[in-house]
Amino acid sequence: NAGVTQTPKFRILKIGQSMTLQCAQDMNHNYMYWYRQDPGMGLKLIYYSVGAGITDKGEVPNGYNVSRSTTEDFPLRLELAAPSQTSVYFCASSYSKGAGNTIYFGEGSWLTVV
Amino acid sequence: AQTVTQSQPEMSVQEAETVTLSCTYDTSENNYYLFWYKQPPSRQMILVIRQEAYKQQNATENRFSVNFQKAAKSFSLKISDSQLGDTAMYFCAFMKPSGGGADGLTFGKGTHLIIQP
Numbered sequence: 001n002a003g004v005t006q007t008p009k010f011r012i013l014k015i016g017q018s019m020t021l022q023c024a025q026d027m028n029h030n031y032m033y034w035y036r037q038d039p040g041m042g043l044k045l046i047y048y049s050v051g052a053g054i055t056d057k058g059e060v061p062n063g064y065n066v067s068r069s070t071t072e073d074f075p076l077r078l079e080l081a082a083p084s085q086t087s088v089y090f091c092a093s094s095y096s097k098g099a100g101n102t103i104y105f106g107e108g109s110w111l112t113v114v
Numbered sequence: 115a116q117t118v119t120q121s122q123p124e125m126s127v128q129e130a131e132t133v134t135l136s137c138t139y140d141t142s143e144n145n146y147y148l149f150w151y152k153q154p155p156s157r158q159m160i161l162v163i164r165q166e167a168y169k170q171q172n173a174t175e176n177r178f179s180v181n182f183q184k185a186a187k188s189f190s191l192k193i194s195d196s197q198l199g200d201t202a203m204y205f206c207a208f209m210k211p212s213g214g215g216a217d218g219l220t221f222g223k224g225t226h227l228i229i230q231p
Contacts, residue, residue: 033218035218037157040223040224041223041224042118042205042207042221042222042223042224043159043205043219043221044221045218045219048218058218088157090159092159092218102149102161102164103209103218103219104161105158105159107156107157107158108157108158108159110157
């Protein structure tokens with residue numbers, strides 16, 4: 001019953017450092033997403049993928065990169081971390097069709113940039 | 115682009131009372147999906163209820179029901195017999211009919227619901 005798994009759950013980065021947030025899903029979903037949630041706000045879409053080898057930008061892509069080499073994995077790369085990237089990051093996935101396209105979320109990764 | 119507005123930043127009710135959370139949205143689409151997600155202090159996003167715009171019947175899930183008014187672009191969530199475990203942030207979200215791909219979910223800013231013992 002793993003669903004969407006994110007690692008790490010917590011991380012502190014120094015300004016200018018880089019890191020990768022890992023995300024894996026075991027539901028054979030084609031669609032995967034990365035969202036960020038700033039304090040007191042709803043979630044905003046960073047990047048999404050409609051299948052292996054295909055990615056596209058969401059609402060707030062600057063400062064991030066993604067790749068999708070397999071159906072299961074969708075890592076998010078932060079290059080040159082900035083304080084503005086302090087946030088909670090959510091990975092999510094869904095079927096491409098049917099089931100009302102319900103999106104299932106991971107438990108979140110808390111990132112602080114100092 | 116779609117927008118989702120939740121006009122109540124915070125609400126507080128007594129346990130066992132009924133509470134209604136408001137949500138309005140703006141879209142030019144005719145068919146779409148609407149969702150309510152619950153986010154407890156753990157920050158996990160939990161799907162509460164889903165509504166397809168082409169369905170006139172309001173969705174219900176146990177103590178949770180919606181009042182979907184398509185013409186008014188309104189999608190409120192009613193929680194009956196509220197419980198302490200219902201304390202959480204509640205997010206209203208919109209999805210275009212193209213499905214998960216193009217825009218994913220558009221979220222409102224959330225309503226912090228507090229259930230008092």
